Amino acid sequence: MKCNYITIEREYGSGGTKIARRLAEVCSIACYGPEILEAVSKKNNVPVEHIQHYEESVSGSFLYTLFVMSQVQSGDSDMLTKEGHIFLDEQKEIQRLASSGPAIFLGHCASEALKKRSGVVKVFIRADSDEKKKRIMRDYGIAEKDVEHVRKRFDNKRSKYYYANTTKRWSDMKNYDIVLDSSRLGIDGCVRVLKGLFQQ
Numbered sequence: 001m002k003c004n005y006i007t008i009e010r011e012y013g014s015g016g017t018k019i020a021r022r023l024a025e026v027c028s029i030a031c032y033g034p035e036i037l038e039a040v041s042k043k044n045n046v047p048v049e050h051i052q053h054y055e056e057s058v059s060g061s062f063l064y065t066l067f068v069m070s071q072v073q074s075g076d077s078d079m080l081t082k083e084g085h086i087f088l089d090e091q092k093e094i095q096r097l098a099s100s101g102p103a104i105f106l107g108h109c110a111s112e113a114l115k116k117r118s119g120v121v122k123v124f125i126r127a128d129s130d131e132k133k134k135r136i137m138r139d140y141g142i143a144e145k146d147v148e149h150v151r152k153r154f155d156n157k158r159s160k161y162y163y164a165n166t167t168k169r170w171s172d173m174k175n176y177d178i179v180l181d182s183s184r185l186g187i188d189g190c191v192r193v194l195k196g197l198f199q200q
Contacts, residue, residue, distance in 0.1 A: 004119030013132030
C-alpha cells in the first residue's frame, strides 16, 4: 500500500508533535495540527481558545455520540450542538487539506475524516511516565508539582473528544496501524520508522 497520509494521535508529553513536524521536514510534505483549528476559527469567527474549550468540554456520553454521528451522516447539521458544528468543520477542513496531496495530520480525529481515502496509516505515539514527565517540564515549562494534573487533563480531553466523535476508545491500540514508544525509540527513531512509509 502506498502511504499518502499519516494521522497521529499521541499521549501528552510523548513528543508526538515534534515527531510529526520533523517527519514533515524530512519528507518535505505538509503537517497540519493547530492549522486546522485556525482555519475553523476563521470560518466561524470563534477564537481558537473557545474551540479548544469546546473540545475539552464535549460530552463523552454514548447517547450524545450516537446523536452527533447520526446528524453528521444524514447531513443535517442544523440539529448539531456547537461542539458538533466545530467537529464537522474540522473534518471538512481536514478533507480539504488532504486534497492538496500527501500530509501528516495531528489529532482532531483525522483518521475519521480520511477513512474513505486510500493510503491512510493511523499512528499512536506513547511514552513511559518518567519520559513524559521530563518532556512536559522541559518543553512546556510546567512545574513538577503540576505535571500529573496537566498530563491527565490533556489526555482526558483527547480521549473524550475521540470517543464522542468516533465511538472508539482513544487508548485502544487496535484502532491504530502502528504504535510507537518514543521513550524507547527516541524522536529521531520514530521519525525514521515513519519516514519509511512515505518512501515505499
